[in-house]
Amino acid sequence: MKGLGELERIIMDILWARNTALTAREVGRLIEDRDLAPTTVMTVLDRLSRKGFLERTRDGRAWRYQPAASRDAYVAELMLEALDLTGDRDAALTRFARAVSGTEAEILRKALTELEEQ
Amino acid sequence: MIAAAGLAALATVCAVAAWRLTLARWTWRAPRTAILLWQSLGVTWGLASTGALLAYALEPYRQGVAYGLIDFLARLEYGVREPVDLLRLGALVAGLALLAVLVTLPMAAGAQTLRARHRHRVLLSLIARDEPAVPGVRVVDFPAAAAYCLPGLKSQVVISDGTLSLLSSAELEAVLAHESAHVRERHDLVLLPFAALRRALPWSKVVRDAQASVELLIEMAADDRARRQCCPRRLATALLRFGTAAALPTPQGALGASAATNVMARVNRLVGSDLTLPAHHRFLILAGSVVLATSAPLLWLIPG
Numbered sequence: 001m002k003g004l005g006e007l008e009r010i011i012m013d014i015l016w017a018r019n020t021a022l023t024a025r026e027v028g029r030l031i032e033d034r035d036l037a038p039t040t041v042m043t044v045l046d047r048l049s050r051k052g053f054l055e056r057t058r059d060g061r062a063w064r065y066q067p068a069a070s071r072d073a074y075v076a077e078l079m080l081e082a083l084d085l086t087g088d089r090d091a092a093l094t095r096f097a098r099a100v101s102g103t104e105a106e107i108l109r110k111a112l113t114e115l116e117e118q
Numbered sequence: 119m120i121a122a123a124g125l126a127a128l129a130t131v132c133a134v135a136a137w138r139l140t141l142a143r144w145t146w147r148a149p150r151t152a153i154l155l156w157q158s159l160g161v162t163w164g165l166a167s168t169g170a171l172l173a174y175a176l177e178p179y180r181q182g183v184a185y186g187l188i189d190f191l192a193r194l195e196y197g198v199r200e201p202v203d204l205l206r207l208g209a210l211v212a213g214l215a216l217l218a219v220l221v222t223l224p225m226a227a228g229a230q231t232l233r234a235r236h237r238h239r240v241l242l243s244l245i246a247r248d249e250p251a252v253p254g255v256r257v258v259d260f261p262a263a264a265a266y267c268l269p270g271l272k273s274q275v276v277i278s279d280g281t282l283s284l285l286s287s288a289e290l291e292a293v294l295a296h297e298s299a300h301v302r303e304r305h306d307l308v309l310l311p312f313a314a315l316r317r318a319l320p321w322s323k324v325v326r327d328a329q330a331s332v333e334l335l336i337e338m339a340a341d342d343r344a345r346r347q348c349c350p351r352r353l354a355t356a357l358l359r360f361g362t363a364a365a366l367p368t369p370q371g372a373l374g375a376s377a378a379t380n381v382m383a384r385v386n387r388l389v390g391s392d393l394t395l396p397a398h399h400r401f402l403i404l405a406g407s408v409v410l411a412t413s414a415p416l417l418w419l420i421p422g
Contacts, residue, residue, distance in 0.1 A: 009243065009244050012244050053244065071245065074245055075259065078241050078245065079264055082264040082276065091237075091268070092269075094305055095264075096265040096293055096337075097357050097377075097384075098360075098377040099363055100377050104378035105362045108362045109362050112358035115351065115354060
């Protein structure tokens with residue numbers, strides 16, 4: 001039995017990999033773990049919609065789900081924050097080091113060469 | 119009048135000391151001691167500046183700031199009614215306003231930081247993967263170099279895919295030792311009030327510089343911890359590789375320059391000769407911090 005967090009991840013990956021909106025039944029068929037109860041899949045899809053990661057539309061008596069944003073968009077959001085390039089939403093992370101460019105980068109590159117030669 | 123004058127003097131001393139401390143370089147030789155001094159200065163300045171205004175306003179009560187304030191808030195009536203009271207009334211309003219600002223704005227900013235971290239954590243759980251080569255570390259598929267610690271009750275160390283290809287295994291080990299030092303010593307809690315104060319008072323140069331200083335000192339403290347477990351030289355080369363691996367356009371100007379200076383300062387500490395501040399100096403600074411931190415609360419209690 002997988003945890004809910006793990007299932008959320010698997011289901012998002014399934015929906016990101018396909019371009020069409022899927023129903024809970026279709027998602028359930030694509031999950032490798034065959035022992036999963038259909039209600040569990042529905043619960044996770046519902047949770048993800050409430051968190052804003054999925055959008056759902058009516059299709060007859062069922063709902064069809066699709067990602068609200070692409071995987072790349074979320075990766076970009078995370079990494080912009082990690083590199084301290086966002087202005088407003090600052091999670092005050094402790095970053096290893098910042099990258100610099102131009103003449104500053106030249107100074108660091110020279111120091112790196114010197115250290116490696118020693 | 120003694121309490122008001124003493125608190126005003128204390129607030130001035132703290133402001134001048136904070137300004138001097140942003141320029142000081144001995145802090146790099148004893149980052150942990152310097153962080154403590156910063157915390158002590160911050161708390162003392164807040165208590166002293168609000169206390170000075172309130173001590174003057176509540177002087178007619180003759181009970182000191184703490185009890186005078188309780189008395190005033192309990193009755194919500196300013197007891198002294200003379201024509202000359204306008205100045206004291208102004209001090210009362212200013213003192214209460216400053217106290218409210220110093221308490222609520224950092225709390226609101228802190229809450230926003232926690233929300234941003236929560237969102238970050240949720241996104242990570244959907245996107246990051248585990249890599250067998252680096253157990254316990256979350257890996258995000260992204261070409262640029264990034265390594266950071268997402269703080270919380272269960273802090274997570276996160277690196278980008280690009281980091282794995284940028285660094286040698288010894289360098290990666292050094293970076294991870296550095297990041298787990300952040301986790302173990304809960305550096306995020308040190309940073310939180312300074313980051314919150316900066317968000318609350320973004321126009322204040324001293325606050326901005328203070329936060330930048332503390333950020334750098336925390337990195338140095340983590341470097342110090344990491345060098346006990348790994349080769350300092352590998353940590354230094356990892357720093358330089360990170361600094362030059364700009365896959366994204368970095369912010370121009372002062373930030374870039376100070377980032378480069380910070381990287382070089384940390385590298386020089388790691389490869390240079392050992393220059394830890396002598397123990398008796400550190401002890402003196404520590405004692406000073408304690409005296410400072412206890413002086414303001416005491417002055418809040420002195421009547422008159």
